[in-house]
Amino acid sequence: MKLITPRKPQGFWELMPEEEIVFENMLSKIRKVFENNCFMPLDTPVAEYSEILLAKSGGEVDKEIYRFQKGNNDLCLRYDLTVPLARFVAMNENVLEFPFKRYQVGKVYRGERPQKGRFREFYQCDADIVGENLSITADAECIKLYEDTLGALNLNCYVKISNRKILAGFFEGIGAKNISDLMIIYDKMAKLSEEEIANMFIASGLTVAQVDQTFLLAKQNGDLEAIIAKVEKLSDNPTFLEGISDLKALNERLKYLKMDKKNYSFDLSIVRGHNYYTGTVFEAFIENSNLAIGGGGRYDNLCGNFTERKFQGVGMSIGITRLFDEIKDKFKTDENLVTQVGIVAFDETMLFALSLMTDLRNAKIRADIVGEGKSFKAKMKEANRRKLPYIIVLGEDEMKEKRYTIKDMRSSAQEKLSFDEIVKKLK
Amino acid sequence: MKLITPRKPQGFWELMPEEEIVFENMLSKIRKVFENNCFMPLDTPVAEYSEILLAKSGGEVDKEIYRFQKGNNDLCLRYDLTVPLARFVAMNENVLEFPFKRYQVGKVYRGERPQKGRFREFYQCDADIVGENLSITADAECIKLYEDTLGALNLNCYVKISNRKILAGFFEGIGAKNISDLMIIYDKMAKLSEEEIANMFIASGLTVAQVDQTFLLAKQNGDLEAIIAKVEKLSDNPTFLEGISDLKALNERLKYLKMDKKNYSFDLSIVRGHNYYTGTVFEAFIENSNLAIGGGGRYDNLCGNFTERKFQGVGMSIGITRLFDEIKDKFKTDENLVTQVGIVAFDETMLFALSLMTDLRNAKIRADIVGEGKSFKAKMKEANRRKLPYIIVLGEDEMKEKRYTIKDMRSSAQEKLSFDEIVKKLK
Incomplete structure (x- = not known):
């Protein structure tokens, strides 16, 4: 094709x-x-009848106007x-x-x-x-x-x-x-x-x-x-x-x-x-x-x-x-980032990661899974490309302990926190 | 004309x-x-090049599509x-x-x-x-x-x-x-x-x-x-x-x-x-x-x-x-009313009313003047027609005392409150 x-x-x-x-x-x-x-x-509406939009000009079509017919309707896209x-x-x-x-x-x-x-x-x-x-x-x-x-x-x-x-x-x-x-x-x-x-x-x-x-x-x-x-x-x-x-x-x-x-x-x-x-x-x-x-x-x-x-x-x-x-440059702050925290999970922890993600979203933290199905290296690359401010790396230990390693991607600082502590940190 | x-x-x-x-x-x-x-x-954009929008149909124009030319551009309004x-x-x-x-x-x-x-x-x-x-x-x-x-x-x-x-x-x-x-x-x-x-x-x-x-x-x-x-x-x-x-x-x-x-x-x-x-x-x-x-x-x-x-x-x-x-009917609540409180003022209190309105707006109360230039009766009629939940009737006494009569338009109950009390009531 x-x-x-x-x-x-x-x-x-x-x-x-x-x-x-x-x-x-x-x-x-x-x-x-x-x-x-x-x-x-x-x-x-984005379009108006031409007789309405062109009333001021007595019906004369300005060359700037987008005008079109459909059936019996003569329409123009509004110019103001x-x-x-x-x-x-x-x-x-x-x-x-x-x-x-x-x-x-x-x-x-x-x-x-x-x-x-x-x-x-x-x-x-x-x-x-x-x-x-x-x-x-x-x-x-x-x-x-x-x-x-x-x-x-x-x-x-x-x-x-x-x-x-x-x-x-x-x-x-x-x-x-x-x-x-x-x-x-x-x-x-x-x-x-x-x-x-x-x-x-x-x-x-x-x-x-x-x-x-x-x-x-x-x-x-x-x-x-x-x-x-x-x-x-x-x-x-x-x-x-x-x-x-x-x-x-x-x-x-x-x-x-x-x-x-x-x-x-x-x-x-x-x-x-x-x-x-x-x-x-x-x-x-x-x-x-x-x-x-x-x-x-x-x-x-x-x-x-x-x-x-x-x-x-x-x-x-x-x-x-x-x-x-x-x-726009002044406003490109964290407040405007869509994803606040990415979750890097593995085969054994992926389903649990979905629940953690849901809990975070329910707490109004914009969390997302990073690179599902990709290798660890590729997941980390993706987290960098997406400029995620934080990631949670979710291994089996974290899943059992219910304490999660959260990494600040700008400073590379890591800490192990409970769910509530993470929510508090990211709010 | x-x-x-x-x-x-x-x-x-x-x-x-x-x-x-x-x-x-x-x-x-x-x-x-x-x-x-x-x-x-x-x-x-609301419009796309026709070759893009009609790609699926091989360029055949569906009779539902709004299509128009302008200069060398062949455009359609998007249908999805x-x-x-x-x-x-x-x-x-x-x-x-x-x-x-x-x-x-x-x-x-x-x-x-x-x-x-x-x-x-x-x-x-x-x-x-x-x-x-x-x-x-x-x-x-x-x-x-x-x-x-x-x-x-x-x-x-x-x-x-x-x-x-x-x-x-x-x-x-x-x-x-x-x-x-x-x-x-x-x-x-x-x-x-x-x-x-x-x-x-x-x-x-x-x-x-x-x-x-x-x-x-x-x-x-x-x-x-x-x-x-x-x-x-x-x-x-x-x-x-x-x-x-x-x-x-x-x-x-x-x-x-x-x-x-x-x-x-x-x-x-x-x-x-x-x-x-x-x-x-x-x-x-x-x-x-x-x-x-x-x-x-x-x-x-x-x-x-x-x-x-x-x-x-x-x-x-x-x-x-x-x-x-x-x-829509379920959502027609006070939250969705634009004006929360109307101010009914008189010639002597109109300028002061503007300041009171500004103070209320600064406190995030949606306040507006009702019927400027109209008779008292006409102002009250307007307040009713606009379905304002509350009005403040601002006479010279209220202006001097800095305590304002606020009326609940549904119950007709009235009370005299300070500015802070009004803000608290309407929040």
Whole structure:
């Protein structure tokens, strides 16, 4: 028979089991934080009807989308977890309790050319609060989640916060018509030179004085009161003023939620690329690093394509793949090893070894037989290859005495212990 | 704007969040059992190259398969977790340690007509042991997993065990040529009458005496020694005798693994439909019910399509959807409620309430604000609708005294407690 080369689809994420354990332990810690904050889990299908997923684009297929037909069904693999959330909320608007707090960890699909750090199938991890007339507390809760989730992984977060109403209101106040174009230019400040940005603004109709004011806005970061003192005279546009008062209220709520002041600050250069954000916006980093590990914000009309009811939403997202790359080496500890102790047994002691293994497992020690049917030398080789931290060598004497020789494979130290002593040692 | 009706793809599984919590807690208990038994987690892509997934069928597309093209890639959504395991093992045969014990919980896709209890997207939960020259201990470990996983859910399992070599050897011994056809007829015994089965056997070339012997085999169940006493004279075919000696060895290993004797028995009527099983086969039920919740067995050449190396495998599978239906009502307990206590606060106490909520969450109590911005009556209504077990009504007096009125929503009993007393009460 002709063999088929075993290959995994290019750009689809797959970890080796030793890493998968670390990844799942990380996810499990994050899930616990979400639930401790009263977010409920959701698990939507990997595929959605194309008319749902492509609603935003008016049905136009993005080249990144995986789309397929089956019978009468026209389906797409989901490219994010937000559209499925909007569909779920609209579909269940009469049975859900609002505000509805949900988190979801799931795979999403983007058929782009794979490159380092970019995947076609990868995990997203989102927490959102959805409701009619959401208070600013919801925004604060989402930001606080970075402190709690990263804290659960023994990392500190750093969140930069702004509000799109300030910039939108400022542009509105100076009579600009192409506000969303101006926001896109503004969002490029980190990547382009000041001169390039200024030229783009002027080409879009701003005066030199207005460009200067825009730069003044973009440079504000740090303490909120100092920022407000510097910018509040720039505009009396009501949206602008609302943005400022939203930030004040948010700051107050973060204080009462006891978020550590060193874990966040305000930074008016933040706008977030997505045009659907309409208020609070934020980006999260690992402390003392430029490694962005997520972001989010407030959007005014989450389910607009699917229902007349106007649901607001605020959500935070964690770039779980990037976060995993950051922590995986730190987390490769004994806690994450599957097998804690290997049992090396011989023909005469193999059946007894099965019972000893069962007793250890019942005591929540992850024990396994090493190299059944192999020679002693091969068993020891296998124990080394598997990097087992401990082994029990089970001869007939040990079986009779019920005291077992346990060997620390790193130090080579050996001792003879009773069952209870072994359990105590390995716990 | 024209609204799009929010619909989820038909036959794709989606739980409401209250049920999702129960489901995930169930999965988490099962995962812990697998890991306690030294199985490693694996998470393969939802899609595989079509040539991999369709290798068995020689590339012929089953009508149940979701297949799609993207650029040069021809992909299928996986229909089980076994082919991805075979691909993974063959792809990593030089880096994996064997025996390789892995478990996987993941979604699979079968585009059949949806009906009650049948889904197009649903979860499978598999544990397999793969290696060259696997000992019968591996088979015993897989069977024992039913006792441990169901035990973790406070259920008892009942496993019926056989070995296909007995039946295959018997047919071989009487000179039958069409053994796999005969096994398919044998597998239908539970569904058809004895007369119908006998006619089918005779049409396939068996004599009346051979049909009687076949029925004798099929009726054997219970204690292994009694079964062997009744059937061992039926054949001296080496495969038949190997099947009997495999069952003896398996029985011995189950005893030393301390599997409770009331949780399993031998039953020669079990064959399992799949032709790829070549030795041990088993089906698992919930005790005192005919509800099959899984099965599995031994296969001789797992990766035959992908590598020259001959890997044996033995695996068990849990029908997680069916199991969930069985346990979900029993598991809807407080443990699974997301919000343990709601805080009803007023304008004057709202900010303080945020701090109290944070302190409770830091103490691992899932606390949430109820109905921010609503009237007192509306807040109480919301607390009822959310079925919150406890609420704290936070007035200015409570805020000053630092003693809080906590109300049991089921009994309506109220008491005034300190923060520490509340934590102790809700833990």
